[in-house]
Amino acid sequence: MSAEVFTEQILVWLGPVPLTRTMVSSAATSLILVLVLAPVGRAVARAPSGRLAAAGRLMHGFLTDLVTQAVGRPSPGLERFAGSLFLFIAGAALLGQLPGVVPPTANLAATSSLAALVFLAVPIAGVRARGPLGYVKHYFQPNPLLFPLHLVSELSRTLALALRLFGNMMSGHLIVALIVALVGLIVPVPLMALDLLIGLLQAYIFTILASVYIGAAIRVGEED
Amino acid sequence: MSEHTILALVSIVTAGLTMALGAIGAALGESRIGAASMDALARQPDEAGVITRNQFVALAMVESTAIFCLVIALVLLFANPLLPAR
Numbered sequence: 625m626s627a628e629v630f631t632e633q634i635l636v637w638l639g640p641v642p643l644t645r646t647m648v649s650s651a652a653t654s655l656i657l658v659l660v661l662a663p664v665g666r667a668v669a670r671a672p673s674g675r676l677a678a679a680g681r682l683m684h685g686f687l688t689d690l691v692t693q694a695v696g697r698p699s700p701g702l703e704r705f706a707g708s709l710f711l712f713i714a715g716a717a718l719l720g721q722l723p724g725v726v727p728p729t730a731n732l733a734a735t736s737s738l739a740a741l742v743f744l745a746v747p748i749a750g751v752r753a754r755g756p757l758g759y760v761k762h763y764f765q766p767n768p769l770l771f772p773l774h775l776v777s778e779l780s781r782t783l784a785l786a787l788r789l790f791g792n793m794m795s796g797h798l799i800v801a802l803i804v805a806l807v808g809l810i811v812p813v814p815l816m817a818l819d820l821l822i823g824l825l826q827a828y829i830f831t832i833l834a835s836v837y838i839g840a841a842i843r844v845g846e847e848d
Numbered sequence: 849m850s851e852h853t854i855l856a857l858v859s860i861v862t863a864g865l866t867m868a869l870g871a872i873g874a875a876l877g878e879s880r881i882g883a884a885s886m887d888a889l890a891r892q893p894d895e896a897g898v899i900t901r902n903q904f905v906a907l908a909m910v911e912s913t914a915i916f917c918l919v920i921a922l923v924l925l926f927a928n929p930l931l932p933a934r
Contacts, residue, residue: 630927784912791915792908794922829908 629794630732650728653715661711687831694832695839702838705745709738710831713789717823720797721816727823730794732786739786742834746778750841759841785833792826852931859928863921870917877910 634642667676687707720727728734750759763774796819803812885903
């Protein structure tokens, strides 16, 4: 049995650009999310009492609570970012349950790009909330000697964010694949349920950690 | 044994050891989180929602150490930089 854990076969070359399985599955995830959620959004705008609209507002309320708890105050811009992250990762976990589909988040490149988005969003949110000087100042507090430690912590938490999501999604998929190769019927079902639970949990954790990191950058110097 | 066979042997044994030792730490940490959150639940059943949510977040954070060990074990097995590409 050969396992593709870190490498990936290229499906087709589009000119100089290789098209891999992860690219296809992440594009499919985004497309399905848009197709499913666009009617929900329209239902909320048109008829606020319908069943679809209730589902949409339930989702919105959940994300608003999550971000507000992490940041300490409502912040609509961060809600959009965190909501996109949550829906994409949760949608990828759900899509990964289909037979033959490997979720895009089981690829280190895909999770690294998600973590890189969070890494870039932190200074952008900080500068927008505090101004460039106000944001940079927190790197030198409480003591300028701590500047390298601040930098290392930002880099290492980004690495941890990417590796945590990748490891969880990929290991769940690998375990299910191993059991399917050994037994085949019925036995993998509880493990698949666990895989689904872990996928949704990881989406929640990725989102809450991203909100906490960005929230900390927004609130620089506000605490105490 | 050739040089590559020894390297492959050591890599496989090390991958198993990495996973075994890494799992011990995460298991101890997670058991403490589980015990503490059960204690909190028994004391304050009204706060079950908040406690369970924070418990899951804490569990996943601790679990990530075991996941890092898993990633390293898989690097040793499937993407070992010292072994020739298959």
